[in-house]
Amino acid sequence: MRGKTAKILGGVVGFLLFLSALWVLYKTLKSYHLTDIAAELKSIPGQKLLLALGLTFLNYLVLTGYDTLAFKYIRNSLSYFKIAYASFIGYAFSLNMGYALISGGSARYRLYSSWHLPKTDIAKVIAFCTFTFWLGFFSLGGVIFLVSPPPLPPTWHLPLDSIQILGAGFLLLIGLYLFWGLLKRKTFKIRKWAFSPPQRSILIGQILLSALDWALAATVFYVLLPADSGVSYLTILSVLLLAQLASLASQVPAGLGVLESVVMLFLSPMIAASTLFGALLAYRAIYFLLPFCIAILMLLVHETRLRGRKTMKHLTPKEAFQKTKEGHVYLDVRTTEEFKKGHPKGAVNIPVFIAGPAGRELNPNFLAKVKEQFDKNAKLVVGCHSGGRSAKACEILISEGFAHVVNCKGSFGGGPDPETGEPVKGWKDEGLPVE
Numbered sequence: 001m002r003g004k005t006a007k008i009l010g011g012v013v014g015f016l017l018f019l020s021a022l023w024v025l026y027k028t029l030k031s032y033h034l035t036d037i038a039a040e041l042k043s044i045p046g047q048k049l050l051l052a053l054g055l056t057f058l059n060y061l062v063l064t065g066y067d068t069l070a071f072k073y074i075r076n077s078l079s080y081f082k083i084a085y086a087s088f089i090g091y092a093f094s095l096n097m098g099y100a101l102i103s104g105g106s107a108r109y110r111l112y113s114s115w116h117l118p119k120t121d122i123a124k125v126i127a128f129c130t131f132t133f134w135l136g137f138f139s140l141g142g143v144i145f146l147v148s149p150p151p152l153p154p155t156w157h158l159p160l161d162s163i164q165i166l167g168a169g170f171l172l173l174i175g176l177y178l179f180w181g182l183l184k185r186k187t188f189k190i191r192k193w194a195f196s197p198p199q200r201s202i203l204i205g206q207i208l209l210s211a212l213d214w215a216l217a218a219t220v221f222y223v224l225l226p227a228d229s230g231v232s233y234l235t236i237l238s239v240l241l242l243a244q245l246a247s248l249a250s251q252v253p254a255g256l257g258v259l260e261s262v263v264m265l266f267l268s269p270m271i272a273a274s275t276l277f278g279a280l281l282a283y284r285a286i287y288f289l290l291p292f293c294i295a296i297l298m299l300l301v302h303e304t305r306l307r308g309r310k311t312m313k314h315l316t317p318k319e320a321f322q323k324t325k326e327g328h329v330y331l332d333v334r335t336t337e338e339f340k341k342g343h344p345k346g347a348v349n350i351p352v353f354i355a356g357p358a359g360r361e362l363n364p365n366f367l368a369k370v371k372e373q374f375d376k377n378a379k380l381v382v383g384c385h386s387g388g389r390s391a392k393a394c395e396i397l398i399s400e401g402f403a404h405v406v407n408c409k410g411s412f413g414g415g416p417d418p419e420t421g422e423p424v425k426g427w428k429d430e431g432l433p434v435e
Contacts, residue, residue: 043278044224044278044279044282048223048224049224049282049286051223052220052223052224052282052283052286052287053286053290055216055219055220055223056220056286056287056290056291058216059213059216059217059220059287060088060091060092060291061084062209062212062213062216063087063088063091063213064080064083064084064087064088065205065209066087066128066129066132066133066209066210066213067083067084067086067087067090067108067125067129068080068083068087069128069132069198069202069205069206069209070124070125070128070129070132071083071125072199072202073124073128073198073199073202074121074124074125074128075364076117076121076364077364077365077368078112078115078117082111082115085111085298085302086107086108086111086112087108087129088291088294088295088298089107089108089111089295089298089299090104090105090107090108090111090129091104091291092291092292092294092295093106093107093292093295094107095288095291095292096288096289096292104126105126107295107299108122108125108126108129109122109126110299111299111302112125114302114399115399116362116367116392116395116396116399117362117364118356118361118362118364120356120361121364131206132206132209132210133210133213134210135174135177135206135207135210136206136207136209136210136211136212136213136214137170137210137214137241137244137245138170138171138173138174139170139171139174139207139210139211140210140211140214140215140237140241141166141167141170141214141238141241141245142167142168142169142170142171142173142174143167143171144167144234144237144238144241145163145164145166145167145170145238145241146164146167146168146171147167148234148235148238149163149164149167149238150163150235150238150239150242150266163242174207177203178203180197181197181198181200181203182200182203184197214237214241214244215237217240217244217287218233218236218237218240218241219233220283220286220287221236221240221279221280221283221287222236222237224279224282224283224286225271225275225276225279226271226275229270229271229275230270231267231270231271235267236267239262239263239266239267240263242262242266243258243259243262243263244259246258246259246261246262247259247262259280259284260277260280260284263276263280264276264277264280312391312394312395312398312405312406312407313406313407314387314391314406314407314408314409314417314418314419315381315406315407315408315409316408316409316410316424316425317383317408317410317411317424317425317426317427317430317432318430318432320381320383320406320408320427321344321427321430321432321433323379323381323406324344324346324381327379328379328380328381328404328406329346329348329374329378329379329380329381330344330346330347330348330380330381330383330408331347331348331350331370331380331381331382331383331393332344332347332348332349332350332383332384332412333349333350333351333352333353333366333382333383333384333389333390333393334349334351334384334385334389334412335351335353335354335355336349336351338385342412342428342434342435343412343434343435344383344412344427344432344433344434344435345433345434345435346433346435347383348373350363350366350369350370350373351363351366352366352384352389352390352392352393352396353389353392362392366393366396367396367397367400370397370402374402376400376401376402376403377403377404378402378404379404380397380402380404380405380406381406381408382394382397382405382406382407382408383407383408383411383412383427384411384412385411385412385413385415385426386410386411386413386414386415386416386426387407387408387409387410387411387415387416387418387424388415390407390408390411391407391418394406394407408427409424410423410424410425410426410427411426411427412426412427412428413426413427413428413429414426414428414429
């Protein structure tokens with residue numbers, strides 16, 4: 001009940017913030033015509049637009065480092081291409097749809113689960129990336145707000161005369177994190193969740209990478225402003241940090257209206273409102289909408305590929321044995337302990353599942369171990385005890401492009417036919433060669 005109430009309350013607050021943002025925009029821009037704004041958009045030199053596009057590309061490239069560090073933290077492996085693919089889609093969705101844990105998290109879950117990453121690892125990656133995102137904000141924001149705080153506009157009603165105290169608070173939080181991660185290094189628990197400090201190199205990488213991310217995001221907007229605006233980069237950075245904070249807190253999709261309102265309130269006394277809003281429109285199109293459109297297409301391509309996967313073939317143990325005589329290798333994906341108790345003659349053992357804290361979970365090194373011994377044209381018969389784990393292993397291998405993989409239904413100990421449900425005798429009960 002509490003969760004439902006909080007969800008409704010969050011939606012109401014977000015809606016009210018959105019309406020407030022629209023009102024501020026209306027009050028700020030009512031003296032200007034759309035033709036003036038369109039003219040300002042056209043007045044941005046092509047070189048500036050190209051530079052903004054290049055910096056946006058670089059920024060999203062930096063964002064892939066969040067997920068890369070996360071995989072190092074959880075000690076799991078996945079190709080950089082897949083990590084970058086999921087990272088780009090996840091961040092493009094979260095920046096444009098709001099509710100980052102839901103929108104970007106759902107996109108990541110969809111992609112990483114299709115690549116057979118364990119659910120617990122996916123949750124850790126999402127949590128790590130979210131935490132890293134805010135580490136950079138607190139680090140960079142703390143320094144900027146403390147050293148070069150922007151003057152608060154008269155209409156910005158806060159219980160503070162300056163945001164320097166906000167910067168000091170941010171740096172205090174970073175200091176506590178550094179103390180825990182670099183010096184104390186003790187695992188702490190919140191209910192059933194245990195949090196271990198990352199390696200020192202990962203911890204420093206989190207802060208530096210995220211700070212660079214926020215700095216690049218501000219640089220994209222800075223280069224879209226007129227060269228003679230007279231506003232320093234540090235001022236733009238501090239205002240953008242405040243605007244992004246307001247946008248993320250509002251959870252309005254893409255901070256629509258919220259980001260623009262904060263920027264207009266702080267910078268319109270220094271830059272003509274029509275010029276400023278023209279730059280903001282270009283910033284939203286380049287930094288938010290363009291990557292979002294590309295991410296949607298990338299997700300569509302991924303889903304299309306998933307539906308085009310090769311259909312898995314199932315063979316009985318006798319048929320599988322005949323395949324081994326024709327050159328197929330029997331890949332036994334049971335645990336090492338099961339394998340030692342008896343297995344098909346000549347079988348190779350690579351467990352697809354291993355024991356984990358929450359019970360049986362996917363072996364993160366399964367695919368890497370298979371690739372060490374077999375290329376993608378290898379002819380493999382995959383088996384386990386009854387056919388279930390081997391079917392999962394076949395899915396993983398087929399999704400990775402292994403062209404000649406078949407599942408041994410019934411496998412070593414016997415089990416149900418995956419298509420009819422009828423019992424199938426296992427390799428051992430069929431009297432086939434074992435060792």
